[in-house]
Amino acid sequence: MKKIYMILMVAASLLTATSCDDFLEVKPSGTVDEELAFSDPEGMLTAAYASLGADWYNYPFNLWPYGSLSSDDAMKGGSGTTDTNYHPVEVWSNLTASQPDHMDELWYRLYVSVSRANRAILAIQEYGEEKLGAETAKVRMGEARFLRAHFYFKLIQLWYQVPWIDEVVLKEAAQEQTRNDEFTHEQLMQKVIEDFEAAYNSVPETPSDRARVNKYAAAAMLAKCYLTLAYGDGYEASNGYSHINQQYMQKVVELTGYIANSGKFGYEADFGDLFMENNEGNIETIFAVQHSDYIDDNTKFGRNNWSNMLNGCWGIWSKGWDFHKPTQNLVNAFKVDANGFPMFDTYDNEHNIHPVNGIPVDQKWDPRLFHTVGMPTFPYKYEAQYTLTTDNSRNPANYGFYTSLKEVPQRSLGESYTESTWQGFAMDDYVVRYTEVMLWRAEALIETGNIDGAITIINQIRARANNSVGKYIQYAANQIRTLGYYQSGVSKEEARKYLRWEKRLEMAMEPERYFDLRRWGLASSTLNAFFASEKEGNYDGTAFAGYYGDAFYTAGKNEYWPIPYNQLFYVPGLYTQNKGYN
Secondary structure (H helix, E strand, C coil): CHHHHHHCHHHHHHHCCCCCCCCCCCCCCCCCHHHHHCCCCCHHHHHHCCCCCCCCCCECCCCCHHHHHHCCCCCECCCCCCCCCCHHHHHHCCCCCCCCCHHHHHHHHHHHHHHHHHHHHHHHHHHHHHHHHHHHHHHHHHHHHHHHHHHHHHHHHCCCCCCCCHHHHHHCHHHHHCCCCCCCCHHHHHHHHHHHHHHCCCCCCCCCCCCCCCCHHHHHHHHHHHHHHHHHHCCHHHHHHHCCCHHHHHHHHHHHHHHHCCCCCCCCCCCCCCCCHHHHCCCCCEEEEEECHHHHHCCCCCEHHHHHHCCCCCCCCCCCCEEEEECHHHHCCCCCCCCCCCCCCCCCCCCCCCCCCCCCCEHHHHHHHHHHEEECCHHHCCCCEEEEEECCCCCHHHHHCCECCCCCCCCHHHHCCCCCCEEEEECCEEEEEEECCCCCCCHHHHHCCCHHHHHHHHHHHHHHHHHHCCCCCCCHHHHCCHHHHHCCCCHHHHHHHHHHHHHHHCCCCCCCHHHHHHHHHHHHHHHHHHHHCCCCCECCEECCCHHHHHHCCCCCCCCCCCCCCCHHHHHHCCCCCCCCCC
16 A cells, blocks of 8 residues: 555644645635534544544554464464464564564554544534534533544553644644653553543433443443553563552442443343354444445445455455464364363364364364354354355464354355455444453452452353354364353352453453453563464364464563554654663
């Protein structure tokens, strides 16, 4: 992609219109007058909402490369290690401020989205009451601040300390004087919390349009912020279980309790129902980025999910590029013992074990495996006419034979966009779903002393997994063992172990795994053990994943990504690089 805009502006400029006496002030054709745009606060807010889905595979707002490829759940995939520039994200050892260059694009696009939210805030401040009425203006301001916080949370998740560009900075055109170390990490997070709190205090529980922010979404994101902060700043030396902030944990309990006790949400009856295109907006959806098919909305491209465009299976989709490949370690994590419990200590002892359709063996599996990972001999997304074989892997020598299932629709529904080398899916993206909120709640209950309450939640989620066989994966019934339920009265450390395992299985291939490991202070130990094990990958004689022999995660450095080189270059001396990176 040509990046001419990078020569013209820094990311921090956020598309601000500036002028100079040396330039002719001629209004370009095909643009909207700035004052006219600001006088339409509803339109400005709509533009901010549109940013939620304004992403692409090299700047995906769902962060699948950064939360999933960077963990023990997934490998990059594609034709090889040089196909896209995400390889450094999965091995960590060669991550630099310029590699992957996709980081710079993501930084820029997230700040463009922040800019749209800021402009909506300014428009509502200036014209909201006049054009919308006081009550509606208050609600719209909450929505705009939610959107700004949503994008800022992602920026801070990735880059630790970032420049805080709010509506005041924008109005004063002070973007290029705003440092990224003006505020500490915790101060930045508190600013995000303030925005989410503003939304929580002003938006309704049930908006007239389900696509708009609701009070429960604000509560969920507040809970996520507090849960993240409760463990520390993300760096292992100052993060993890030894740094628990009980006040923040109690906020998580309160906020998730509001959602849990609302009667508005619940567990879908079958795990598979969560990831079907015809079941979007289900009872687990607290907030999601909505997408559409171009045929449905009569446009050339539609509002497709372009962030996941590479992740269709090779040879199943006409434009399936076979990215985001589950690891053997993840498949092994779904093993269960004779009593239906995870094999916590021995799950990864064997590197050539996998279920084969129609050939049951002693080893059994958690039902969620067959909803999450596509495997040779099994139907792709439940459809026997698209049964996978070993030919459905683009580069098995590097990436093995597994494929991702959650983020794609059923093949029989057709393809959303195929007019180029790309493929769009109309699947919505969960921002937060009910089961994840309940897992946050269980985590906070453990840390605040209500271990039995947490065990109850974990067992409810396991019960749903047990009930997720007959509707979609009856063909795998002989590969599955009924999951056992945990007993009450266990120690805090045991409960933590159960919670961490349940979170991985339930949310596998949804882009949260790395951020969980970092929060718990377990990233370096988990990932370096994974690299040593996964490089021995073997699928019926085909060795794969050997490139992990060069992988290493360095605590005190790799917890966050480096500030992209281009951003440092455009504003020399203004930004401080994250520690450990040049």
